[in-house]
C-alpha cells in the first residue's frame with residue numbers, strides 16, 4: 001500500500017547499454033504492455049547520446065506519452081570550457097525532467113566525491129530538473145554497522161551546497177552498493193530500516209512536509225521480486241538497472257509499483 005501523500009516513482013537506469021536499434025525495439029515492446037497511473041511516475045534514463053532519440057519516440061507513441069525523460073549524469077556548471085560535459089540547462093533543453101546524481105558507479109569508477117555530487121545536485125535543482133540522489137553503503141560499511149552513518153553523511157553533503165528544501169524536492173534513491181547489479185536484493189527489513197532512518201533525518205532537519213519526499217529503492221529489483229518489495233509503504237518505488245532493459249521485467253515492475261496505489 002502506498003502513502004496517499006507521495007507519488008510512486010519507477011526510474012529506469014539503462015546505464016551504458018543499447019543502440020538506436022535496440023532502444024527502439026525495447027520502447028516498442030514496453031508500449032505494447034504499459035499501464036500507467038496518475039499516481040505513479042515512470043522515468044527512463046538512457047545514455048546521453050540517445051536522449052533525443054528516446055524523447056522523439058516517447059512523444060510520437062501515445063502509449064509511451066506518460067513516460068518522462070531523465071539523464072544519468074550532469075555537470076555542475078551551466079556552460080564553459082568543460083570538454084565532454086553536459087549541463088543541466090542543456091538537459092532541460094532536450095526535454096529532460098530528471099537526472100540521476102551520485103550513482104555508486106559514478107562515485108567509485110569516476111571518483112565523484114560528496115562535494116561534486118552536491119554541486120551537481122544544486123545545479124540541477126536550479127535549472128529545473130528533479131535530481132534523483134543515490135545514496136548507499138558498501139558491503140564492508142554494512143558489516144561494520146556503519147550503514148546509517150554513511151547514508152547520513154551522503155545526505156548532509158548536499159546541505160553543504162544546497163538546502164534541505166532542495167533535497168526534499170528531489171527523489172532519494174537508497175541503493176546499497178552491494179545490491180547493485182549483483183542479484184543480491186536487500187531484504188524488505190533492511191530497506192525499511194534505512195528508509196525510516198532517512199525519513200527521521202528529514203524530520204530532524206525541521207523540514208516541513210518531510211513526509212512528502214519520495215524514497216525509492218534500487219539494487220537488483222526485477223520482475224520476480226518487485227511485487228514483494230513494493231508491498232512496503234516505506235518504499236515509494238524503484239530505481240531499476242538491468243531489469244529495465246528487459247521489456248517484460250520492466251512492465252512487471254511498473255505494474256507492481258502501480259498496484260500500490
Ligand code: PGA
Nearest residue numbers: 180181219220240241242
Ligand atoms: P540493478 O542496478 O537494478 O542492475 O542492480 C541498479 C542501479 O544501477 O541503480
